[in-house]
Amino acid sequence: MAIIVINLVEAKNIVKIKLESEFKKVRVFEKKYQEDIQNAFNDNKINYLIVNSNNISHGVNLQFSQAYNIIYVSPYGIGLDSYMQLNKRLARRGNNNSNINIYHVFNDAIELKYYKDLKSGKFKMDRFLKDLWYNSTVERWNSNYQSAGANSNHHN
Numbered sequence: 549m550a551i552i553v554i555n556l557v558e559a560k561n562i563v564k565i566k567l568e569s570e571f572k573k574v575r576v577f578e579k580k581y582q583e584d585i586q587n588a589f590n591d592n593k594i595n596y597l598i599v600n601s602n603n604i605s606h607g608v609n610l611q612f613s614q615a616y617n618i619i620y621v622s623p624y625g626i627g628l629d630s631y632m633q634l635n636k637r638l639a640r641r642g643n644n645n646s647n648i649n650i651y652h653v654f655n656d657a658i659e660l661k662y663y664k665d666l667k668s669g670k671f672k673m674d675r676f677l678k679d680l681w682y683n684s685t686v687e688r689w690n691s692n693y694q695s696a697g698a699n700s701n702h703h704n
Contacts, residue, residue, distance in 0.1 A: 549592065549594075549595050549596070549613060549614055549615035549616070549617065550595070550596055550597070550615055550617035550618065550619055551597050551599055551604075551610065551615060551617070551618045551619070551634075551637065551638065552567075552596055552597065552598045552599070552619045552621060553599055553600075553601050553618065553619065553620045553621060553626070553634065554598060554599075554600070554621045554622065555600050555601055555602070555622065555624060555625030555626060556622065556624070556625070559621065559622065560576060560598055560600070563598060563621065564576055564598055567596050567598075571595060571596060572595065573593060573594050573595040573596070574594070574595065574596045574598070575588070575589075575594045575596070575597055575598070576597075576598045576599075577597055577598065577599040577600070577603060577604055578603075579603050582607075582608065585597070586608055586609060586610065589610050589613050589615070590609070590610060590611075590612035590613045591613075592613055592614050594613075597610075597615075599634075600625075601625065601626045601627075601630040601631065601634050602625070602627075602630055604634060604637065605629070605630040605633035605634045605637075606633055608637060609637070610637045610638055611637065611638055611639075611641070613638075615638055616638065616647060616648050616649060617648075617649045617650075617651065618634065618635060618637075618638060618648065618649070618650045618651070619651045619653065620650070620651065620652050620653060620663070621653050622653065622659070623652070623654065623659050623662040623663055623666070626666065627671075628666060628669065628671045631666045631671070632669070635648070635650060658679055661679065
């Protein structure tokens with residue numbers, strides 16, 4: 549059982565379809581069905597709960613489930629408060645699991661640094677954006693969707 553954190557709508561739908569094809573009891577968290585979803589998750593009727601970190605970080609009690617995994621599929625859109633609060637959805641009194649596993653899926657050193665800063669409580673969005681800007685490669689495409697070349701010094 550796991551909470552899967554994805555803030556990008558398109559990615560959320562892709563992951564849901566993939567999980568449903570291989571596993572059962574997958575649900576996307578929707579605020580309007582919060583109580584029903586919360587109860588089903590706590591009653592272990594949902595194995596994988598796909599969430600947006602901003603919609604579930606406060607006011608949701610999920611600690612009564614048997615879940616002990618939180619999987620962050622991408623760091624983008626996750627602020628420090630949401631990250632800390634979301635991790636506490638499982639790690640609180642009522643959960644019989646002594647270890648909550650937190651997994652961070654990342655694609656590059658910038659995303660890894662983002663997660664490390666979140667984990668340490670030192671995350672600052674302005675610093676992240678500066679790192680992203682100065683350490684990224686930008687590839688320019690023309691109107692025919694053909695690459696016009698990459699430039700890693702775009703910040704000059």
